[in-house]
Amino acid sequence: MEGECRASPARSWGLPAGGAGGDSPGGDVPLPGSISSSALLQTEVLDLDEDEDDLEVFSKDASLMDMNSFSPLMPTSPLSMINQVKFEDEPDLKDLFITVDEPESHVTTIETFITYRIITKTSRGEFDSSEFEVRRRYQDFLWLKEKLEEAHPTLIIPPLPEKFIVKGMVERFNDDFIETRRKALHKFLNRIADHPTLTFNEDFKIFLTAEAWEFSSHKKQGPGLLSRMGQSVRAVALSMKGVKSRPEEFMEMNNFIEIFSHKINLIDKISQRIYKEEREYLDEMKEYGPIHILWSASEEDLADTLKSVASCIDECCKATEKRMSGLSEALLPVVHEYVLYSEMLMAVMKRRDQIQTELDSKVEALTSKKADTDLLTEEIGKLEDKVECANNALKADWDRWRQNMQNDIKSAFTNMAEENILYYEQCLATWESFLTSQTDLHLEEASEDKL
DSSP states (O other): OTTTSSOOOOOTTSOOGGGOSSOOSSTTOOOTTOOOHHHHHSSOSSOOSSOTTOOOOSOTTOOGGGOOSSOTTOOOOTTOGGGGOOOTTSOOOOOEEEEEEEEEEEEOSSOEEEEEEEEEEEOOTTSSSSEEEEEEEHHHHHHHHHHHHHHOTTSOOOOOOOSSOOTTOOOTTOHHHHHHHHHHHHHHHHHHHTSTTGGGOHHHHHHHHOOHHHHHHHHTTSOOHHHHHHHHHHHHHHHHHOOSOOOHHHHHHHHHHHHHHHHHHHHHHHHHHHHHHHHHHHHHHHHHHHHHHHHHTTOTTTHHHHHHHHHHHHHHHHHHHHHHHHIIIIIHHHHHHHHHHHHHHHHHHHHHHHHHHHHHHHHHHHHHTOSOHHHHHHHHHHHHHHHHHHHHHHHHHHHHHHHHHHHHHHHHHHHHHHHHHHHHHHHHHHHHHHHHHHHHHHHHHHHHHHO
């Protein structure tokens, strides 16, 4: 729980210190501690009814003012309405910039793995220098995520990309897989850097700055195997016991998470299927043009027309490739990231319940006088503070996460709509040009016949 109850310096996301209290950015975001059922379910980004074919993703009451500068990695488009909303009066207070690049393969007698270069630039006083460069592998990122969860059990830690390869990928270390993972790791670190509490975590700082030998030594300083096993057994025992009376606001939060998880998984599944079918369509269309070229060689009277058709098909192929590139880079990663977020939210809620269950068990023991009452009273007091701290941290982080989610989902689908409009406009213009040329050709031929 260390760090969750301390105030953090106010950052550029517009939250007061610690990310709690004050007015929430965006008109429809509930204040910490005042989450209600209507506030949770009235203005959702996703349409949460049970119809699988209904993929409406925008709230009818959504305002452009919801879209603030929470996520600097939010994909944007020059045509997007989002870019019309600017906050020129707000100073840019970002003081931590992280880049993940230059993946490098390492082959040893035991294993093969990839490391990534991490460049950090900062103006913070607690850093010894203004710029750092280190190399980390996936297991190091996993260690960081676990340390953040350990220190802040009820904060919403950004998700890591899956450890194993995505379905359909045969080669684990092919270029596409490595690049996809690099982008996800880059987003993971920048999500942490933009978080009002996680960004000041000491393990995060060490991850960004420590040399290889120093970092390896620091990783070994964690709790021993027996201690970790004891914590795991205790957590399992508490989860088996279950929480007796979860507060109403967390019941509503849990219900939202379950619905959100179902819907975002469904959208991810359908989006992947659409992308796969579009890829198959593109592959077939690429074979369509050359056939017209071959045909034109045997049809002298139709040669020009067939070649023009082949040219149009080629232009449409290029437009389709560009649209699919936008889909794979802007929409699919955002949707899949929130699939992982939904799993993370369930884990956070489970950890919150475990803390409350521990308190409930102590209170029950005190009531039945099964142990030293003075000792139990002292433990109960500490656990009450722990539960209150955990609840406040989750409520504040919940508001921040929902605002980020709305921004990201709206932006991703707005960009997809713009890409689709541009795609169909290009294809339409291509075929209209073809029809115009054929009309002109027909008129020329008619005029020659009259002569």
